[in-house]
Amino acid sequence: MSKLKYNYSLLKGEHYKHRLKNKYAEAVTSSMPRRRDGDQYYLVALHYQPEETSCPTGGVYVEQRQIVKLLCEVTPPDFKVYVKEHSSQFHPNMEGEAGRSENYYDDLLKISEKVVLIGVEEDTFGLIDNALATVTVSGTIGWESVFRGSPAIVFGRAWYEDMAGVFKVKSKSDLKAAVSLINEDGVDISHDKLISYHKN
DSSP states (O other), X not given: OOHHHHHHHHHXXXXXXXXXXXXXXXXXXXXXXXXXGTOOEEEEEOOOSSSTTTTTTTGGGGSHHHHHHHHHHHSOTTOEEEEEOOGGGGOTTSOGGGTOOXXXXXXXXXXXXXXXXXXXXXXXXXXXXXXXXXXXXXXHHHHHHHHTTOOEEESSOOTTTTSTTEEEOOSHHHHHHHHXXXXXXXXXXXXXXXXXXXXX
């Protein structure tokens, strides 16, 4: 590839990411949900793509829309599924244009009325703290969630997958069992167990 073609491809990618960012901004909710106000929701933290953390680490769940679809199917009718895009997806110096189609966010919203998109500028820790659980392929946000007292549901391979408070999901039945336990009994996350895990 010539330098001219390379620079053109970079410019084309930057314009595409700008369009994606605008599409996402148009679809987000106006305010951050708060469970204490009555919102019952699961937080799905999308991975930046393309990246190893979702492909090959996520297996079939490299298609993150499938995760949202399954979660909508197994959660109660009055529950919400809040989806937050990774801010790096729109970063000018990264290759986010290769990881999202132009209809990606429309597809997410079409899955169910439960789905709400959250602005990338919203406080992630605030979202975690008010969520029933954080859902990720293999991201560090799952680890952060557990240490903040909220369980994590992991669909891919994560270094922390055997830690207390983490549900490793490989199928719809696994997800259904995890959601049932989280909704009905809650998850007691022992800080001592977390420290012991890291020591080992």
